Amino acid sequence: MELRKLGKTGVEIPALGLGCMGMSEFYGPADEDQSIATLHRSIDLRMNHWDTADMYGVGRNEQLLSKVLKERRSEVFLATKFGNVRGPEGQFLGVSGKPDYVRQACDASLSRLGVDQIDLYYQHRVDPEVPIEDTVGAMAELVKQGKVRYLGLSEAAAPTIRKAAAIHQIAALQTEYSLWTRDIEAEILPTIRELGITLVAYSPLGRGFLTGRFTSADQFPAGDFRKVGPRFADENFDKNLALVEVVQGFAKQKGCTPAQLALAWVLARGNDVTAIPGTKKVERLEENGRAMDVQLAAEEVDRIAEAMPPVHGARYPENSLKSVNR
Numbered sequence: 234m235e236l237r238k239l240g241k242t243g244v245e246i247p248a249l250g251l252g253c254m255g256m257s258e259f260y261g262p263a264d265e266d267q268s269i270a271t272l273h274r275s276i277d278l279r280m281n282h283w284d285t286a287d288m289y290g291v292g293r294n295e296q297l298l299s300k301v302l303k304e305r306r307s308e309v310f311l312a313t314k315f316g317n318v319r320g321p322e323g324q325f326l327g328v329s330g331k332p333d334y335v336r337q338a339c340d341a342s343l344s345r346l347g348v349d350q351i352d353l354y355y356q357h358r359v360d361p362e363v364p365i366e367d368t369v370g371a372m373a374e375l376v377k378q379g380k381v382r383y384l385g386l387s388e389a390a391a392p393t394i395r396k397a398a399a400i401h402q403i404a405a406l407q408t409e410y411s412l413w414t415r416d417i418e419a420e421i422l423p424t425i426r427e428l429g430i431t432l433v434a435y436s437p438l439g440r441g442f443l444t445g446r447f448t449s450a451d452q453f454p455a456g457d458f459r460k461v462g463p464r465f466a467d468e469n470f471d472k473n474l475a476l477v478e479v480v481q482g483f484a485k486q487k488g489c490t491p492a493q494l495a496l497a498w499v500l501a502r503g504n505d506v507t508a509i510p511g512t513k514k515v516e517r518l519e520e521n522g523r524a525m526d527v528q529l530a531a532e533e534v535d536r537i538a539e540a541m542p543p544v545h546g547a548r549y550p551e552n553s554l555k556s557v558n559r
Contacts, residue, residue, distance in 0.1 A: 234279035235525060237507055239353075240404035241429045242383055246310050248500055249521060250282030251275045252435055252511030256297055257290030260441075261454030263513045265297065272301045274515045276308045278522050284407070284435070284509045286314035286357055287342050291323050295345035303347055312433075313342050314387060314407075316357035328556060330360030332371035339375050355385040355407055358556045365389075365396045373401040385433070388557040391424040398428050408558075410434035410506075412443060412495055412537070413464075413476055413544045421558070426505060437499045437508040440465075444492040445477050463546035472545040479540050489527045492517075494537075496524035501534045 236245035254260070256268040275281055285294045295313060302309060315338035318326040335356075342351065354375065356368055375381040383404040386397055397403050406425050408417055410432065417432075425432060438444055440459055447453070450460065450470045459465045464473055477491065484494035492510075499508050510521050529537075547554055 234522070237504055238431065239383065240431045241402060242404050244383070246282045246431075246507060247280055248507050249280050249496065249525065250284060250310075250433075250507065250509040251280055251518065252509040253283055253285045253294055253298060254289045255511045256513045257294035259289075259456075259458045260511070260513075261457040267515070268297060268513045269301060271513055271515050271518050272298065273305075274518055276301075276305055278518070280518065280522055281308055282310045282312065282507070282509065284312045284433070286317070286355075287338055287345075288314075288317040288319050288357065291319050291321070292341070292345050295342055299345060299347040306348060310352050311346070311348065312353035312355065312385070313346065313351055314355040314357035315339065315342065316355075316360065316387075328358045328360045330356060330363040330365070330368035332367055335368060335371040336375070339380055343380060350379060351381045353383045353385050353405060354381040355387045355405075356389075357387050359386070359389050359393055359559050361559060365393050366400050369397045369400040369403075376401070388559070389421075390558050391420045393559065394421070394424055394428065394430070398430070403428070403430050405431045405433045407433040407435055407509075409436045409548060410499060410502075410508075411437045411439045412480065412498055412541055413439045413473070414548055415538075416558070426503075430505075432503075432506045434499050434506060434508040435511075437510050438492055438495050439476075442473065443477060443480050443495040444490070445481050448474070461550055462548075463550060464544065464548060466546060469546035475542045476544060479537075479542065483533075483537050483540070487527055487529075489524070490520060492520055493524040493527050496521060497527035497529050498534060498537055500524070501529045501531075 235248040237248050239246050256263050372384050385405040387407040453459045480491045484491045
């Protein structure tokens with residue numbers, strides 16, 4: 234597994250890591266034994282950058298990871314997040330970047346994960362009611378206390394990133410980035426490159442759509458949040474299949490799967506880009522890992538991007554969309 238620099242920290246992380254959210258929520262039912270096997274296999278494949286958050290499964294995802302961490306903590310680069318507040322029954326209660334909440338959330342995550350230190354701690358969503366300087370200041374205290382090694386932001390706008398970086402070194406920005414979500418290229422990507430911040434791309438497979446495995450929205454199981462996603466609505470779903478056809482065509486030319494082609498494209502956008510495709514199955518994890526064998530020349534990267542048709546539908550429902558890139 235190729236390693237890439239994490240911001241200006243001097244640390245290197247895998248080009249491909251593992252998004253763990255779907256093991257506990259949002260993508261339909263999951264099998265715990267299967268998820269644990271996937272976690273172990275990710276370490277064996279050196280895809281050992283795990284990404285979770287306190288909101289995933291209302292803490293259950295962190296607890297799941299703890300079952301492997303208690304045996305193999307030293308082999309994992311562990312990232313988690315705070316900021317999306319949920320009640321005990323799973324209800325969404327808003328976003329908080331209040332300093333007291335930052336401290337409480339970190340302690341709660343450490344307890345659920347069963348670890349003494351988090352490698353990379355993100356603000357999951359920016360709280361517009363709290364100055365980013367106050368939030369990052371509280372996060373910086375966690376670094377001084379040894380509870381956290383490095384700081385990150387998720388779905389933050391360029392001006393917010395600049396303000397945060399003036400308070401403490403920001404190692405990574407996590408945001409959605411793929412062949413069908415490229416809005417960060419205009420302002421955010423140039424900003425983090427100027428500041429020496431690594432991009433951690435989530436949903437690099439377009440929430441699984443770009444793999445070509447779905448031909449109808451009816452294939453999504455009960456409890457799968459894609460059922461309410463604008464891009465997966467019936468009319469948009471059918472129109473967006475044109476994007477999948479382009480990916481499939483280029484994948485055939487390269488002798489790889491559509492998933493591997495989509496991942497290779499993201500990773501080819503720069504050595505300061507990493508990706509955390511999510512999966513709960515060993516076979517998909519192994520397929521994703523083989524994307525490292527797909528080499529794309531610069532002209533191929535451009536040609537693929539230029540061939541993609543326009544995407545239909547926003548990437549989140551209206552209420553959720555308000556909290557991204559702010």
